Amino acid sequence: xxxxxxxxxxxxxxxxxxxxTPYWRGILIICAMNVLLAMSLNLVLGYTxxxxxxxxxxxxxxxYVSTVLxxxxxxxxxxxxxxxxAAAGIVGLALAAFAVRLxxxxxxxxxxxxxxxxxxxxxxxxxxxxxxxGIYGIRPPPGFGSSLALFYLVAGIALAVxxxxxxxxxxxxxxxxxxxxxxxxxxxxxxxxxxxxxxFAFGIGAAIAGLAGxxxxxxxxxLVPEAFNIVESFTMLAMVIVGGMGTMIGPVIGAVVLTFxxxxxxxxxxxxxxxxxxxxxxxxxxxxxxxxxxxxxxxxKAS
Numbered sequence: 001x002x003x004x005x006x007x008x009x010x011x012x013x014x015x016x017x018x019x020x021t022p023y024w025r026g027i028l029i030i031c032a033m034n035v036l037l038a039m040s041l042n043l044v045l046g047y048t049x050x051x052x053x054x055x056x057x058x059x060x061x062x063x064y065v066s067t068v069l070x071x072x073x074x075x076x077x078x079x080x081x082x083x084x085x086a087a088a089g090i091v092g093l094a095l096a097a098f099a100v101r102l103x104x105x106x107x108x109x110x111x112x113x114x115x116x117x118x119x120x121x122x123x124x125x126x127x128x129x130x131x132x133x134g135i136y137g138i139r140p141p142p143g144f145g146s147s148l149a150l151f152y153l154v155a156g157i158a159l160a161v162x163x164x165x166x167x168x169x170x171x172x173x174x175x176x177x178x179x180x181x182x183x184x185x186x187x188x189x190x191x192x193x194x195x196x197x198x199x200f201a202f203g204i205g206a207a208i209a210g211l212a213g214x215x216x217x218x219x220x221x222x223l224v225p226e227a228f229n230i231v232e233s234f235t236m237l238a239m240v241i242v243g244g245m246g247t248m249i250g251p252v253i254g255a256v257v258l259t260f261x262x263x264x265x266x267x268x269x270x271x272x273x274x275x276x277x278x279x280x281x282x283x284x285x286x287x288x289x290x291x292x293x294x295x296x297x298x299x300x301k302a303s
Contacts, residue, residue: 004065011212025147031259032154033212038239038251040208046245048201054111055232057118060208060228062213077141081214092206096199115230122225132222138217166248210240228252
């Protein structure tokens with residue numbers, strides 16, 4: 001485990017040095033944020049078995065709460081970020097209060113509705129969010145003004161979150177979440193309270209998505225509602241499924257692949273979206289367990 005952590009640190013340290021242009025360093029920052037978002041959804045979907053399509057709402061809450069506190073009330077970035085993460089987590093718990101009674105496609109529809117409601121609040125609460133006009137002149141966190149420094153910050157936080165979640169899912173808590181995923185009724189018969197643990201997963205997942213949202217405005221410099229439409233929730237879902245949900249490394253791989261693939265396909269112009277869609281469809285059809293499962297199968301056949 002220590003060797004893997006050291007290897008991850010080395011890779012993260014060398015990546016922005018290999019990709020020196022501002023464009024590719026910007027893609028690296030987006031990739032690090034996407035890794036956070038994929039891990040946040042994976043805890044709810046992959047480990048607890050709850051089909052949540054409202055994750056983009058928590059991303060938006062983190063971005064808007066931190067930005068409004070900084071721009072309108074003069075808060076320090078780190079205090080604003082802490083408040084935004086707490087706000088996203090609390091809203092996640094509030095959603096869980098209703099979501100724990102739903103399963104399958106009913107939960108998916110309810111959470112999707114929550115994402116739509118959040119988006120409409122951002123658009124129409126102009127006195128606070130500036131609506132479709134957006135908020136401009138947003139600065140990166142103090143001391144992290146360059147793209148290189150900002151990447152190291154976001155990637156370092158993503159690595160820390162990965163290690164925390166990895167320890168969490170290896171603990172008895174992880175066993176509890178997997179028991180709920182496999183059979184909620186059987187888990188309840190063993191003395192597990194499914195509602196409580198599903199709320200726990202929703203709250204932690206929402207807080208992590210809110211954390212990713214705190215860094216987005218400072219990176220882009222502007223904040224508009226369109227960045228948080230429901231398409232973002234489906235993008236996060238695709239990252240988790242393509243990488244391999246219910247594993248720790250799977251969503252990380254999915255986030256990296258689905259962040260870089262559209263950029264690598266830009267050379268073919270308008271066809272890139274078609275190729276991207278076909279690639280996603282083929283991945284789901286022929287690798288239902290994601291890249292991680294496909295790799296494990298290949299290793300078994302090779303041995």
